Amino acid sequence: MALSGKVALVTGGSQGLGKAFAEILLKHGAKVSLLDINVPTGNKLKAALDEEYGSDRTCFISCDVTSETQLKEAFHKTLESFGRLDIVCNNAGIGNESNWERTVDINLNGVIRGSYLALQYMKKQNKGQGGVIVNIASMAGLGPFLSAPVYTATKHAVVGFSRALADASQVSDYGVRINVLCPSFAKTEILETFNTDDLMGQFSNLRQTTQKLLEHMGVLDPSQVAEHFLQLVTDDSRNGAVLRVTQAGASYMEYPKSVM
Numbered sequence: 001m002a003l004s005g006k007v008a009l010v011t012g013g014s015q016g017l018g019k020a021f022a023e024i025l026l027k028h029g030a031k032v033s034l035l036d037i038n039v040p041t042g043n044k045l046k047a048a049l050d051e052e053y054g055s056d057r058t059c060f061i062s063c064d065v066t067s068e069t070q071l072k073e074a075f076h077k078t079l080e081s082f083g084r085l086d087i088v089c090n091n092a093g094i095g096n097e098s099n100w101e102r103t104v105d106i107n108l109n110g111v112i113r114g115s116y117l118a119l120q121y122m123k124k125q126n127k128g129q130g131g132v133i134v135n136i137a138s139m140a141g142l143g144p145f146l147s148a149p150v151y152t153a154t155k156h157a158v159v160g161f162s163r164a165l166a167d168a169s170q171v172s173d174y175g176v177r178i179n180v181l182c183p184s185f186a187k188t189e190i191l192e193t194f195n196t197d198d199l200m201g202q203f204s205n206l207r208q209t210t211q212k213l214l215e216h217m218g219v220l221d222p223s224q225v226a227e228h229f230l231q232l233v234t235d236d237s238r239n240g241a242v243l244r245v246t247q248a249g250a251s252y253m254e255y256p257k258s259v260m
């Protein structure tokens, strides 16, 4: 998929990986709708992007992915502002093992809400032009991250949900590809989770273990992660792909062939 003239929507787009995804899409000619609950940071980012790319290339929409109503409205506003929708990145996520219900509602339910709305707007059967969904999981979607069991569960679920949806989309001929990105640790605010006892809950005693894992795996720059995100967006041959990104490089996960 060539990105010039295409329109993307990125949840959790105010900072961190969402910001890096927005920037790489803009660099390649797309327009981007940024959705986030962090309104001051989102507005600041929009102002900075206006300077660099012009004010018609982005919009910022205050949106909580736990609200079906707000998310629907944000998709509607994106279509209204830019006239089309081609790329949806369900990226908003948190690490909160204490309020784990909220973690499930953002990391998993938010991805499901965003993916279903994306299909509704992009699938050919609804007069959409087709497109691509990239859901952001984590290495914790591929194996156990011991200090964050609920986070691990949500990210495994994002991988399973996205792979099943990709097969369903292909069999139903929606014209929409669905892929998953699984980054290792990246330098963003979410890593502060490990220094916050309230967020780690009963697993705050595992801080040393987490710290060792982090030192062992290293910390990626968001721009490195964005390069691999771009691959999932632009490579039309990829549907149901799960791309693992580490300091050592990126590799597609291999799974047994689907029964269908």
Ligand SMILES: NC(=O)c1ccc[n+]([C@@H]2O[C@H](COP(=O)([O-])OP(=O)(O)OC[C@H]3O[C@@H](n4cnc5c(N)ncnc54)[C@H](O)[C@@H]3O)[C@@H](O)[C@H]2O)c1
Pocket: 011, 012, 013, 014, 015, 016, 017, 018, 035, 036, 037, 038, 063, 064, 065, 066, 091, 092, 093, 094, 106, 136, 137, 138, 139, 182, 183, 184, 185, 186, 187, 188, 189, 190, 191
């Ligand atoms: N940084 C890492 O090490 C890492 C590694 C693998 C995967 N991830 C995943 O990447 C994604 C982005 O995280 P990040 O690292 O950029 O962290 P971050 O904390 O910098 O960014 C997360 C963004 O999501 C927004 N957000 C949180 N709850 C929201 C909600 N209810 N509705 C809308 N927006 C909401 C936040 O305001 C923030 O802007 C997450 O899904 C995270 O799990 C991060």
Ligand SMILES: CCCCC[C@H](O)/C=C/C=C\C/C=C\C/C=C\CCCC(=O)O
Pocket: 094, 095, 096, 137, 138, 139, 140, 142, 143, 144, 145, 146, 148, 151, 183, 184, 185, 186, 190, 191, 193, 213, 244
């Ligand atoms: C709790 C919020 C912190 C977010 C961290 C973020 O998602 C990064 C996680 C990075 C690594 C997770 C650690 C362990 C996963 C365990 C095994 C994966 C092995 C799978 C493989 O090598 O393919």
